[in-house]
Structures are given as C-alpha cells and as structure tokens.
Amino acid sequence: MTPLRVALAGCGAVGSAFLDIVDERNRQGLDRPIDVVRVLVRDPARDRGVPLPGDRFTDDVDAFLDTPAEVVVEAVGGIEPMLTVARRSLDRGRDWVTANKALVAEHGPDLALLARRSGAGFGTEATVAAGVPVVSTIRHALADTGIGAIRGILNGTTNYMISALEGGQPWEAALHDARAKGFAEADPSRDLEGLDAADKIRVLAWLAFGIDPAALIVDRRPVPVAPRSLLDDAARRGCALRQVAEVRRVAGRLQAVVAPTFVPAGSALHGTRFEHNLVEIDTRQAGLLRFSGPGAGGRATASALLADLLRRHPAPEDRGLEAPRSTRGAWRWAVGFDGGRGVERSLERAARTREVEIAAIEGDGDRVRADLGATPLETVDEVVRDVAAGRGAVARLEEGCALPRTAVRPQSAGSPFTPSETLP
Numbered sequence: 338m339t340p341l342r343v344a345l346a347g348c349g350a351v352g353s354a355f356l357d358i359v360d361e362r363n364r365q366g367l368d369r370p371i372d373v374v375r376v377l378v379r380d381p382a383r384d385r386g387v388p389l390p391g392d393r394f395t396d397d398v399d400a401f402l403d404t405p406a407e408v409v410v411e412a413v414g415g416i417e418p419m420l421t422v423a424r425r426s427l428d429r430g431r432d433w434v435t436a437n438k439a440l441v442a443e444h445g446p447d448l449a450l451l452a453r454r455s456g457a458g459f460g461t462e463a464t465v466a467a468g469v470p471v472v473s474t475i476r477h478a479l480a481d482t483g484i485g486a487i488r489g490i491l492n493g494t495t496n497y498m499i500s501a502l503e504g505g506q507p508w509e510a511a512l513h514d515a516r517a518k519g520f521a522e523a524d525p526s527r528d529l530e531g532l533d534a535a536d537k538i539r540v541l542a543w544l545a546f547g548i549d550p551a552a553l554i555v556d557r558r559p560v561p562v563a564p565r566s567l568l569d570d571a572a573r574r575g576c577a578l579r580q581v582a583e584v585r586r587v588a589g590r591l592q593a594v595v596a597p598t599f600v601p602a603g604s605a606l607h608g609t610r611f612e613h614n615l616v617e618i619d620t621r622q623a624g625l626l627r628f629s630g631p632g633a634g635g636r637a638t639a640s641a642l643l644a645d646l647l648r649r650h651p652a653p654e655d656r657g658l659e660a661p662r663s664t665r666g667a668w669r670w671a672v673g674f675d676g677g678r679g680v681e682r683s684l685e686r687a688a689r690t691r692e693v694e695i696a697a698i699e700g701d702g703d704r705v706r707a708d709l710g711a712t713p714l715e716t717v718d719e720v721v722r723d724v725a726a727g728r729g730a731v732a733r734l735e736e737g738c739a740l741p742r743t744a745v746r747p748q749s750a751g752s753p754f755t756p757s758e759t760l761p
C-alpha cells in the first residue's frame with residue numbers, strides 16, 4: 338500500500354505524541370501506513386527522542402511547503418506563521434488538520450472557504466476538548482437540528498490546577514505540573530485568563546450557530562492567582578469552583594462568557610476534575626447531551642488529529658479481523674479470587690465439571706482473574722462455591738451480564754462473592 342504522506346508542523350507536546358501514535362499504528366501494519374515526510378520546528382537540531390530520523394526536521398517554511406504531502410497536520414499554535422502555512426497548503430489542495438484553536442477562532446471561516454474552493458479537507462476536531470469528539474458531533478451528528486446553548490469546562494490546565502489546589506497542592510506547583518504534563522499553552526496566561534477557553538467557545542459558536550467566530554464577543558473573567566479563598570467561599574455555599582465557558586442564544590442574540598464560576602457540588606461540572614473537559618449541549622430535539630474526557634494532553638489531542646486525517650483517508654474496510662462464527666469466547670462474567678493455593682487449577686476443574694467455558698484466565702497462583710463464557714448466574718455461583726470452599730479463596734464478582742435465571746435450577750442460596758469495590 339502506498340503510504341499517506343503527511344507534513345507535520347510542530348513537534349512539542351502534541352506533535353511528538355502524534356509521531357508516537359503514527360509509529361505505533363504503522364508497526365501494527367493493519368492499515369495504510371502514514372509517512373511523516375517533513376516536520377517544521379523552530380530548532381531542527383534538537384534531539385527530541387521521537388521515532389523519526391533527524392533529517393526530516395526543518396525550520397524553513399518554504400522547504401516544508403515544498404515537500405510533497407497529501408495532508409498537513411498543524412500543532413504549532415498562534416496566528417503567524419501558521420496562517421500563511423495554512424493558506425498556502427489549502428491553496429495547493431492539501432488537507433489541513435489543526436489543533437490550533439487561536440487560528441481557527443480568528444480565521445476559521447476564511448480557511449474553510451479556501452478549503453472548499455480547492456477541494457482540500459479542513460479538520461478542526463483537535464481544537465476543542467482534545468480527545469472528546471465535540472467538533473464533529475456539532476458539525477455532523479447534530480448538523481442544523483437546533484442548539485440552544487453550549488456550556489462546559491474547556492480548559493484542561495485551569496481545571497487541573499483547581500483540582501490540584503482542592504487536593505492541597507500549592508498553585509505554583511500545580512502550574513509547574515500542568516506544564517510538565519504538556520497541558521498548558523506555551524504562554525499559560527492564555528489558560529488562566531480564559532483566552533484559550535474563549536477561543537474554544539468561539540470555535541463551537543461558529544460550528545453551532547454559523548456566526549463568524551472572530552466577531553463573537555466573549556465576556557471573559559480571569560481565574561485569580563491562587564484562588565484558595567474562592568474555593569473556600571464556594572465550599573461554604575455547597576459549591577465548587579470551575580472555569581466555565583458558555584455560549585447561549587438569548588432573544589435572537591448570542592451571549593458568550595468564560596469565567597470562574599461556583600457550580601453545585603455533585604453536578605457534572607463539579608465532577609469534572611484535573612485535565613478533563615466537559616461539554617454540555619442543549620439541543621432543541623434531543624435535550625441535554627453531555628460529553629466528557631481528557632481535554633488536554635499530547636496523546637488525547639494527537640488522537641483527534643489522527644481521526645480528522647483518517648476521516649479523509651479512511652482505512653480499508655477489511656482490517657484482517659475475522660467475524661466470529663459464534664458467541665463462544667466472548668466474556669460474560671469476570672470473576673477474581675484472592676488467596677488459596679492452586680486456585681487457578683481448581684477453577685479450571687470446577688468450570689469443566691459445570692460445563693462453563695473459561696474465555697480467558699490470568700493469575701499468579703494465589704490470585705486469579707477469569708472471564709467466564711455466557712452462563713446463568715447460579716452456575717457461576719456454583720463454580721465459585723466449589724473453588725472458594727475447596728481452596729479457602731475469597732471471590733470477587735467484577736462484572737457480569739445478567740442472563741435470566743434458568744427455570745430448572747433452584748435459586749442460589751446467598752452469594753458466594755464478597756462485595757467488590759469495582760461494583761457500585
């Protein structure tokens with residue numbers, strides 16, 4: 338298969354994670370290989386420990402643009418020189434896939450128009466909420482069905498720092514960690530002052546309401562430095578502090594805000610912690626939709642870049658996986674045993690006696706975890722009793738598919754499992 342040629346702009350937190358993911362994917366050898374033919378950086382001589390030869394790196398924008406590639410992936414940030422690189426790439430009909438929300442918030446509609454004219458793809462999934470697919474949800478899955486409001490936590494760095502402060506970490510140490518983990522912008526004041534979240538809410542407003550994102554005025558309030566006293570105030574009122582971004586239709590107009598906000602304890606906003614993001618979409622037809630997951634970090638963002646890229650250059654339908662001919666081998670009950678010598682062999686024997694299939698088993702003698710095939714609960718109970726009684730092991734039920742009880746068997750007398758922390 339001819340490889341798909343990609344030119345990558347940027348090899349920081351996001352760009353280097355993109356190279357790692359591409360390398361892992363190429364090694365699996367299942368899909369069309371991706372060849373990253375050029376990487377644009379400021380310092381091409383620096384050893385970055387990435388799976389790509391050093392001679393692919395350049396700081397020369399013209400050399401970067403002149404390298405033949407079907408797709409340009411951008412993970413640099415800021416307006417220039419990336420606006421020029423985007424325009425020139427799209428003009429040439431190259432797909433442009435970007436994580437740069439500042440650029441899309443300022444120039445998204447112009448770039449989308451350029452892409453339409455040249456027939457190039459324009460992928461922006463990675464600009465908002467990193468690994469959480471809200472961009473394509475709003476653009477494609479919801480299309481023009483009607484959105485009343487979008488609200489959520491859109492900045493992983495600020496949320497990470499607030500969570501760290503809640504856990505007793507000093508503010509400066511939290512900032513240090515957020516930078517070290519690759520969450521923060523090159524200038525972290527963009528995170529804390531709400532500029533990053535404002536760019537993201539502008540991008541979402543463009544996609545949801547068709548407004549020029551650059552024209553949307555966002556009422557933006559910075560998170561104060563070391564907001565310990567705000568956290569305490571919030572707690573006294575049964576709330577927690579979060580940086581919340583929102584855009585809402587009000588009387589035929591759009592109102593947008595990014596601000597440190599008291600949110601009720603126990604709410605989804607409160608439950609969103611560390612670098613996770615939450616996006617709530619108030620839809621006219623389907624009610625409130627909620628999306629959450631890692632909203633910052635190299636790998637989560639690179640995953641969104643790769644998804645945009647693969648949407649235009651899909652993998653072949655046949656991935657060499659065989660469709661199962663029966664449901665045998667699919668797990669139905671996950672059980673674990675602690676203690677009791679030889680518990681693994683005892684489990685195998687009990688399963689054989691009761692004609693229960695063991696789909697997978699792993700253990701180290703005294704601790705065993707097994708996936709049992711589709712089996713009525715009372716048979717699972719019997720197997721577990723046999724093992725636990727004979728070996729003195731403690732059994733845990735981790736997960737199971739609640740098949741109906743069989744008519745012929747008596748109801749089990751009490752559960753042989755000890756309560757498991759993995760089940761609510």
Ligand SMILES: NC(=O)C1=CN([C@@H]2O[C@H](COP(=O)(O)OP(=O)(O)OC[C@H]3O[C@@H](n4cnc5c(N)ncnc54)[C@H](OP(=O)(O)O)[C@@H]3O)[C@@H](O)[C@H]2O)C=CC1
Binds near residue numbers: 351414436633
């Ligand atoms: N980090 C994250 O969690 C997320 C980031 N994003 C966005 O992704 C983009 C990249 O972020 P991130 O990887 O964190 O940033 P980094 O600061 O870690 O990396 C930026 C990269 O761009 C290169 N670069 C910077 N300026 C130039 C320039 N003028 N010419 C050529 N190369 C340049 C740098 O080169 P060098 O290495 O030589 O300095 C570096 O490799 C930004 O738009 C960001 O907002 C989006 C979602 C999440």
Ligand SMILES: N[C@@H](CC=O)C(=O)O
Binds near residue numbers: 466495520522533
């Ligand atoms: N700095 C941003 C990175 C992702 O967009 C954030 O913290 O959310």
